[in-house]
Amino acid sequence: MLAPSESLSRFVQAFFEGAGPTLTTLLNRPVAVAVREVVQLSPTEAVERLPLPCVLLEARYQRGLQGGHWITVGMSGALLLGHALIGEAEGEALEFTPAHADAVGETVNQILGAAGSSLKAVIMRSVAFEPVSLTVAEDSSGLPAELGVGKERLWLVRAEATGPDGFRVEMSLVVGGDLVREIAALGEEVGSRAPVAEAPVPVAAPSGIDLILDVTLPVAVELGRSRMQIQDILKLAPGSIIELDKSAGDPVDILINDRPIAKGEVVVIDENFGVRLTSIVTTTERIRTLR
Template identity: 35%
Template sequence: MTADALSQEEIDALLKGSAEGPSETHRIEPPSVPARQLEAVAKYARMMASTLGDMIGTFLASPASFTYEKADPQTSEGTSGVISGPVVVASFRYTSALNGQSALIFSEKDARRIGGTMVGDPEASAFADMVSDAFKEVVSTILGNLNTSLGAPMGAAVSNAAARVDGVTASAAELTSALGGEEQFVLISYDMRVGDSVRGKCWQLASVDLVASMEPLAMPPPKPAPKEAPQPVKAAPVEFDSLTEDTTAPPAPPNLDLLKDIGLEVRVELGRSNMKIRDILKLGGGSVVELDKLAGEPVDLLVNDVIFAKGEVVVIDENFGVRITDILSLADRVKTLGERKG
């Protein structure tokens, strides 16, 4: 034998080691999840906790409170040491907006109470088919309400496939199976309180791809577009024509002929008087009403209720008439109009 040749003992040792396989097994590490995605998971979990409290409190007819505690990147092997069985796992897959596998996990005792209450047997001793179906219906209602709440922050409708409910012992293999073969995920823990006596925990598993799809939840809501500053308005003083004394009629516009056949109401006003109701009620035949004009004072001639001229009353054959003594200027007409309205 040469110096480089192996002895029989060395050959036997190598063969023995090959038959026994590698001395160390491959260990799966928890996934590396960015902080932004964990922030999104926390927001999702708070919404889930609120929905769990509202729905389970309604179904059990008792005040219920669920509080999000933490979210940890985990493996199925590591999680089996956190969750002790027997438990009930409701596994489901998000299919729209959110994408990935998830599972809600309750202790079998709590799941029996929830499902049993739905079928009229809150103290059900076994997680039988009827209780399981009722619990599944509760989970479906919870997810439906949660999906509605998630729609706005996700910016799209959220939906999931039908949930599957199984009673398991929370072994690593069973947790992996519940998550569709995923061995890495995020473990979400909730504190559960129902009424005055029930204190416990429930959990949720979220696959790595589901956690990644939650990232829009970590984005701040869009800020409203800033309002444009109002543009300055240039204001110019308004100029009015001065009212001057002018007794001459203004020149007629070229198209005045078009207006000459329009009828206007012309009235002559002898005077006015203000009276109290009691005095008006006393009026009768022979009563005299004193006016605000003096005897011999010119009367007013009004055109469409605007004083146009002044004159004196005359008798023409058997009719009264008015002899025009003064045509009011534009300034006087405006002045008398203001006095009459006052």
């Protein structure tokens, strides 16, 4: 059987392979993610290495592997990431708010989606994750019981996301012994099926969001709405005027997939109508309109 450390190393590299491109897309800036350390620790030692207080995300497998693992982000890194995702200036909010939690949770879901594509090439199984569960752990008492009790050693993976303007977020992946043994067994199974001759390195499938970047979506501009009684609708005729719920000069709504993503003002461009955006939702919220 492959040594757990060897099989886990392959797993970890595949797991974080799509994290950089995913963060680059969401943050609209180049971001690289590198694995800094893979170490085996006792539960007590693992807890001591976690950056408390922290944001803890539990990622459970929907298919492909059993159980799950945890991803932790130190509070300062979670705030920095949250600021960037929802378009706040750094330091604008000093507390980790529900808006930050939604943005960070959705981002990790996107990273896991990309990881599923990469992991399939490693374990030769289709891999998918359930939506992450996010909690804030102020101290060790806020951590899951599995991280602080028991004698079985855990694997702690430290990774770092870096980008321009000093952007730097550290994250940790905590993996239990049962999952590591399953990964090692699958690695041995895949290796036994491989031909003796050296096979070409498989090209990783494009990660989640990359697969749909060239898909076109309907964009609509809504001037306003109104409600009318049926009897009034039946009286409509050419020349009738319908009063909308917006005043002249109010911004119009821009919708994608029938979901509002921005507001703007109507302009005329070469005898065609257009819209100049005055406000827009965050990149994370825009990705949600693709669902």
